[in-house]
Amino acid sequence: MVKTVHSKEVTKAAFNRLQERGVNLSDIAEIVYEMQYAYHPALTLADCIDSVNKVLLKREIQHAILVGVELDVLAEERKLSEPLQSIVETDEGLFGIDETIALGASLGYGSIAVTTFGHLDKNKIGIIRDLDTKRGKGVHTFLDDIVASVAANAASRLAHSFRDQEEIAEEDKKQFEDEGIK
Amino acid sequence: MVKTVHSKEVTKAAFNRLQERGVNLSDIAEIVYEMQYAYHPALTLADCIDSVNKVLLKREIQHAILVGVELDVLAEERKLSEPLQSIVETDEGLFGIDETIALGASLGYGSIAVTTFGHLDKNKIGIIRDLDTKRGKGVHTFLDDIVASVAANAASRLAHSFRDQEEIAEEDKKQFEDEGIK
Amino acid sequence: MVKTVHSKEVTKAAFNRLQERGVNLSDIAEIVYEMQYAYHPALTLADCIDSVNKVLLKREIQHAILVGVELDVLAEERKLSEPLQSIVETDEGLFGIDETIALGASLGYGSIAVTTFGHLDKNKIGIIRDLDTKRGKGVHTFLDDIVASVAANAASRLAHSFRDQEEIAEEDKKQFEDEGIK
Amino acid sequence: MVKTVHSKEVTKAAFNRLQERGVNLSDIAEIVYEMQYAYHPALTLADCIDSVNKVLLKREIQHAILVGVELDVLAEERKLSEPLQSIVETDEGLFGIDETIALGASLGYGSIAVTTFGHLDKNKIGIIRDLDTKRGKGVHTFLDDIVASVAANAASRLAHSFRDQEEIAEEDKKQFEDEGIK
Numbered sequence: 001m002v003k004t005v006h007s008k009e010v011t012k013a014a015f016n017r018l019q020e021r022g023v024n025l026s027d028i029a030e031i032v033y034e035m036q037y038a039y040h041p042a043l044t045l046a047d048c049i050d051s052v053n054k055v056l057l058k059r060e061i062q063h064a065i066l067v068g069v070e071l072d073v074l075a076e077e078r079k080l081s082e083p084l085q086s087i088v089e090t091d092e093g094l095f096g097i098d099e100t101i102a103l104g105a106s107l108g109y110g111s112i113a114v115t116t117f118g119h120l121d122k123n124k125i126g127i128i129r130d131l132d133t134k135r136g137k138g139v140h141t142f143l144d145d146i147v148a149s150v151a152a153n154a155a156s157r158l159a160h161s162f163r164d165q166e167e168i169a170e171e172d173k174k175q176f177e178d179e180g181i182k
Numbered sequence: 183m184v185k186t187v188h189s190k191e192v193t194k195a196a197f198n199r200l201q202e203r204g205v206n207l208s209d210i211a212e213i214v215y216e217m218q219y220a221y222h223p224a225l226t227l228a229d230c231i232d233s234v235n236k237v238l239l240k241r242e243i244q245h246a247i248l249v250g251v252e253l254d255v256l257a258e259e260r261k262l263s264e265p266l267q268s269i270v271e272t273d274e275g276l277f278g279i280d281e282t283i284a285l286g287a288s289l290g291y292g293s294i295a296v297t298t299f300g301h302l303d304k305n306k307i308g309i310i311r312d313l314d315t316k317r318g319k320g321v322h323t324f325l326d327d328i329v330a331s332v333a334a335n336a337a338s339r340l341a342h343s344f345r346d347q348e349e350i351a352e353e354d355k356k357q358f359e360d361e362g363i364k
Numbered sequence: 365m366v367k368t369v370h371s372k373e374v375t376k377a378a379f380n381r382l383q384e385r386g387v388n389l390s391d392i393a394e395i396v397y398e399m400q401y402a403y404h405p406a407l408t409l410a411d412c413i414d415s416v417n418k419v420l421l422k423r424e425i426q427h428a429i430l431v432g433v434e435l436d437v438l439a440e441e442r443k444l445s446e447p448l449q450s451i452v453e454t455d456e457g458l459f460g461i462d463e464t465i466a467l468g469a470s471l472g473y474g475s476i477a478v479t480t481f482g483h484l485d486k487n488k489i490g491i492i493r494d495l496d497t498k499r500g501k502g503v504h505t506f507l508d509d510i511v512a513s514v515a516a517n518a519a520s521r522l523a524h525s526f527r528d529q530e531e532i533a534e535e536d537k538k539q540f541e542d543e544g545i546k
Numbered sequence: 547m548v549k550t551v552h553s554k555e556v557t558k559a560a561f562n563r564l565q566e567r568g569v570n571l572s573d574i575a576e577i578v579y580e581m582q583y584a585y586h587p588a589l590t591l592a593d594c595i596d597s598v599n600k601v602l603l604k605r606e607i608q609h610a611i612l613v614g615v616e617l618d619v620l621a622e623e624r625k626l627s628e629p630l631q632s633i634v635e636t637d638e639g640l641f642g643i644d645e646t647i648a649l650g651a652s653l654g655y656g657s658i659a660v661t662t663f664g665h666l667d668k669n670k671i672g673i674i675r676d677l678d679t680k681r682g683k684g685v686h687t688f689l690d691d692i693v694a695s696v697a698a699n700a701a702s703r704l705a706h707s708f709r710d711q712e713e714i715a716e717e718d719k720k721q722f723e724d725e726g727i728k
Contacts, residue, residue: 118664300482
């Protein structure tokens with residue numbers, strides 16, 4: 001009988017894969033900070049690391065990491081069959097399965113995530129740029145897009161949760177006022 | 183220097199991959215016929231084969247086939263790393279990268295394609311069911327979804343082109359009438 | 365100065381809109397039950413109502429309800445400009461903005477939600493069928509798709525949470541065994 | 547009996563709506579040029595206008611324009627019901643139905659269209675910026691996103707067709723060489 005894989009194993013594997021491929025959570029958090037600090041002056045890097053962590057606990061993201069890194073590594077080891085090997089190895093301009101998988105992982109975080117993903121995918125910053133230009137030293141055709149997706153999702157999470165906090169703060173203030181406290 | 187892969191090579195590889203994995207164009211065309219004949223009584227299987235063929239000439243679909251079949255075959259040969267190997271081999275219920283890639287390939291054909299894809303993915307019919315239940319004899323975790331996507335796209339193409347034909351027929355009729363011919 | 369709308373107001377409006385248009389949460393919950401009981405024999409209608417409720421607390425879903433019902437009502441009152449008025453009023457076959465909005469609301473719940481949405485959109489059951497065939501008595505071009513999306517999302521939530529519970533149960537059992545308790 | 551709306555009427559209405567709202571095809575073409583000239587030095591503004599035109603002939607895009615502009619105009623005339631009126635009028639930050647409709651219209655043009663759309667939506671340039679900041683003089687909550695989508699689609703079309711042309715040119719050259727002509 002087939003045993004299902006426990007989600008803890010999948011989580012552990014996804015975090016390991018990122019680290020093995022040279023991506024630290026703080027690298028992703030820095031992009032998130034860059035995207036969001038203009039809107040939320042009180043934002044700290046720790047908030048961003050926390051948000052990245054929460055995103056990485058989602059099954060859909062973990063599966064995207066496992067599939068994407070697997071294909072990158074197989075291309076690096078030249079173990080894919082042709083013509084896929086050449087397409088992935090050269091990150092061929094019209095190949096879009098990498099963006100499809102990464103975008104699919106961002107759709108769960110709403111429209112802010114999707115447009116932020118598109119922005120990051122075009123204007124590769126930080127670790128995304130490092131991965132994208134590290135060609136020769138390794139294949140990161142899938143990983144750069146997935147990192148952009150994780151960063152976009154973490155940014156969207158923050159935008160939504162800041163809004164929730166503002167509303168709670170406003171309500172508290174209103175309650176004080178209603179009670180004549182000020 | 184890196185050479186880009188010519189699109190003819192990609193096309194040829196995509197058609198070959200389907201055939202190697204036991205999927206004939208007429209198998210897909212039958213699903214298309216099943217989905218559309220109620221709306222278009224004049225529809226023939228040849229129309230459906232033609233529509234499937236046109237869908238298979240699209241780069242995005244070809245790339246989806248190459249990536250999906252590659253992962254299926256690697257899983258069959260037990261060459262994926264764990265836990266991805268177990269996840270793909272067992273077509274684990276909450277794994278969704280297969281649907282993400284297939285859905286991504288259907289988004290290009292509009293909302294009829296997307297809802298038809300969802301329908302086919304739930305109510306696996308014809309070759310899709312054969313692939314889905316052929317477990318033990320092979321891994322088709324990705325391929326069954328991609329075939330559903332190709333069938334859905336071909337069905338959507340037909341729905342749109344039948345509508346265009348109706349409008350042209352109506353215009354011709356109107357022109358005859360305007361000219362007093364009837 | 366422009367005041368942002370508090371999320372509580374949006375939530376209240378979304379729930380009211382559904383009720384005004386004749387959609388009760390239990391109607392949606394019944395579809396969810398229908399979709400999921402085969403996989404989870406212990407599932408109750410109360411679980412499904414709870415899941416529908418949680419889905420309806422999401423901003424993206426609420427916004428989809430507000431926009432969709434607004435357009436349905438405006439079409440009913442013949443207040444849209446032509447040719448949009450005729451397109452929405454007749455739920456014209458190739459019009460897909462209703463599916464786009466509903467699908468957009470389902471993308472946040474992963475691939476199970478998307479394929480379930482496609483299935484429900486094709487095989488309209490329960491309240492979705494009632495809305496779809498109630499033509500003449502009212503326009504529900506957008507609402508039937510949005511209800512399908514809410515039901516699909518609630519079904520996907522349940523599938524994921526049942527899996528989480530199974531894993532926790534398994535861990536508890538394992539822990540007992542490890543401690544020699546059994 | 548209900549008459550279906552002829553696609554020519556829909557096409558005409560969509561083009562008119564853009565013009566009425568102050569969007570010229572050349573405004574959109576300029577954005578396309580800006581996005582693509584770096585990759586294709588031979589690109590002309592006329593190529594871009596042609597590509598925008600082709601995109602605007604697609605049903606899904608036309609429907610998105612009709613729905614989006616309708617909602618903008620109704621918000622301008624304060625004819626939407628609350629809280630939707632305030633949300634659309636202020637282009638409320640977490641409202642995403644505008645992006646959902648626009649993104650839905652871009653999904654048909656592949657991953658280049660989607661990432662370009664995200665980029666344009668974040669870094670509003672040209673007419674998109676004009677629409678976005680024209681607040682007070684009018685509501686363009688939906689239209690700025692839809693214009694971004696049309697521009698992104700036209701850019702993606704060009705990227706794909708340039709690639710096709712390169713391949714044809716290469717084949718012609720090869721044929722000359724094969725025939726010993728040079």
